[in-house]
Amino acid sequence: MLIYKQFTFDSAHFLPNVPEGHKCANMHGHTYALSVFVEGHPDEKTGWIIDYGDLKMHIKPIIEILDHHLLNEIPGLxxxxxxxxxxWLWDKLKPLIPELKRIELKETPTSGVIYEGS
Known part of the structure; x- marks a missing residue:
């Protein structure tokens, strides 16, 4: 079974390695939508795979690194x-949430990335 929790954060960035004249070479911002998926079986006692509050507790400090910051100034980004x-998000979250199965990051409502680790 997969459960998920969604988060949003706002960040600015620019892409230094795109071809000259590409619009993404200019600084711009996005409201990112992050969905974090955890896989497991419900605990017999609690009925949960993981407490959503615990999930939020693990993810909130990572989001705070990104929210309202210039991503290019963050090491590794x-x-x-x-x-x-x-x-980068996966590498930060996986050690904190061993049951992590997938993350989905939407840069816009119609564009995004789904990652299940390597």
Whole structure:
């Protein structure tokens, strides 16, 4: 069974490695939508795979690093494409949430990345 919790954060970035003249070379911002999926079986006593409050507790400090910041200034995100940001998030979250199965990061309502680790 998969459960999920959704989060949003606002960040600015620019992409330094795109071709000259590409609009994403300019600084711009996104309201990112992050969905975190956890896999498991409901505990016999609690009926939960994980308490949503515990999930939020693990994720909130990571979101605070990103929210209302310039992503390019965060170590490891010097070229913050959605793909690189998604891997960065996974690497931060997986040690905190061993049951983590998948994350989905939407840069816009119609564009995003789904990652299930490597």
């Amino acid at each position: 010097e070229n913050p494409t959605s793909e690189i940001l998604t891997i």
